[in-house]
Amino acid sequence: MRNRLGNYQIHLDGTDVKLIELLYDNARTPIAELARAVGMTAPSVNERLKRLEENGVISGYRIEVNPVVLGYRLMAIVRMRQHPGKVKQLESLIESIAEFVECDKVTGDDCYIARLYLQDISDLDPILDPILDRVAEIADTNTAIVKSTPVKRRLLL
Template sequence: MRNKPTINKVQLDAIDKQLIKLLYDNARTPVTELAREIGMTAPSINERLKRLEENGAITGYRVDIEPAVLGYSLMAIVRMRQLPGKWKELEALIQAIPEFVECDKVTGEDCYIAKLYLKDISDLDPILNQVAELADTNTAIVKSSPIKRRLLL
């Protein structure tokens, strides 16, 4: 996992927030459409976008993929507590298994909490068997996600 960069707190005005919300809903929205929605000129919007990127408020633009369309019908949350002296190996293993799409290093009894996508429930044990050599695990299959990723404004 990467170390967090130093973050400087940024003050966003109402226009910045509106711009971020529009891009959050559709990162491919043309600048001309953003300008029309906000009631500003395209060059002004470009300047704001550049400033938001430079100050780190906007860190990138992304595409959301629906895992089920790619054949991944199950999602699991895996809590892991590494065995003594195995954290570096465990972290490297988690990064090497492509089905792990997110992982957080946490405080408490567990050391890592990861999100894992599976095409079939039979895919779970082979992955967990690899992890079991380095950590104790506790796995939950996700039934639904009442809150997907959402904007913090």
């Protein structure tokens, strides 16, 4: 498997791919367990992981927080198209709104797609209206509630 990183390619063999898949499923998997799963020694696995990190293939080990367990059962997606000449102002505003947990700058009809979580549909107006009032001064918006996520973020290999 070949991946493009910057101006060079990194070749991943089957062992690299298996290690990445195991860590993607559980970033806390002990080295000894990884070594058993790929039929290598722990020091060899450690070296492979170090090489994958140094080459930028593995850029970090993260936890995933389940919003539902914290009481956030709904996700809203806010699509924004800035008014002419307001792109930097809109981006600064988006960054300052703590309720936006993620935002992508995109091409196409919209310029930004942001996500925020709500505990209940009754939170939509009290939480979203003040945010949209601020954004509406410099962008047109469109909001949707996510019904389900048929494809969660996948491992890119």
